[in-house]
Amino acid sequence: MKELATIQDKYLYLFADCFPVKGHTRTMLCDVSRQKVYFVDNSYYELLSVLKDNNIGTVAQMLDGEEDLIYFKEFIDYLLDIELAIVVDTLDRFPSMELEWDHPSKIINSIIDIRDEMHDFNKIFNELEVLACYHIQIRAYCQLPVSKLEEILALTVGKNFRSVDFLIEYDGKEAEIKALLDKYEIAQVTYHTYEMELFDEEPEAKNRAKVYHGSLGYTKQKVSGCEGCGLVNINSMRIRDVKGFTENIKHNGCLNRKISIDETGNIKNCPSMEKSYGHVNNISLTKIADDTEFQKPWNINKDNIDGCKDCEYRYICTDCRAYTTDGDLHSKPAKCQYDPYTGVWADKEESVNTVFA
């Protein structure tokens, strides 16, 4: 334990990749690089703010009495122990991190829903390639013949997509799917409506919503339509890298740079949203991606969403703009399980906390 007298002329430097996020009930200290979070009382958020401009001795003099000094000392030791901070001679050499975010792609990710009829994937993929899209998710509310899957994947050859993830109804064709996944390295398949005893065979996976074996995943959840999307629980919290974290500070965690096609071919921000920007057969994705009206949800960050703006999870939460409590674009996700005003997760007992393990 450091004696305050020995460090009173020094400064406490909170590492630039550690972000204190103040909520209504508590503050989250988010160690983005190590993907860990710690919770402290909100009074420590204020203390950290004061420590940005004052040395440790000056801050100690601002405190009321012996008890506060003990807490202050313990807090410094705690931050040093968990390696979120160091004691330095000056803060001048440690400028704060630039929080600007940008990306070379106009569209980074896309959701394409299908049911009985196929879309024109040749047209769609050509347009997504022009937009320099990285990630594509294809959600099938039905079984998809392996030949159809291969037909779609063949259209990705020569394009610069980073990943193509399929969510399809289980049909027992794993052997053929695995062969396909070996052939197309960017592909991943998750089976939904999986009714076998997979979870019992793997006790450690008991509470997980999905289990993966390489690029093949399984979930028991029956995904019969886009309305199954939008759940926000503790398992959906994700600490991405610093770039992803700053994206979440500035932009919408789900919809930023996303374009979607619903099962009937309507182009939308997300398949569950009502507003359509036209049918994919009649208008190009590139034109819609440039539409300023279409881009508006990209910039709805958590600081301008009711409820979420008071939540300490707001910069690691994916969000949902399709299902909201008041049905408008600026109210809290209706399927969120967290109450930032009590600090309680409604479904915590049933959850496995992957982020904080």
Ligand code: SF4
């Ligand atoms: S209140 Fe908002 S920010 Fe907090 S967990 Fe729920 S959806 Fe995410």
Ligand code: SF4
């Ligand atoms: S806005 Fe909601 S429903 Fe739409 S993709 Fe995002 S999480 Fe899913």
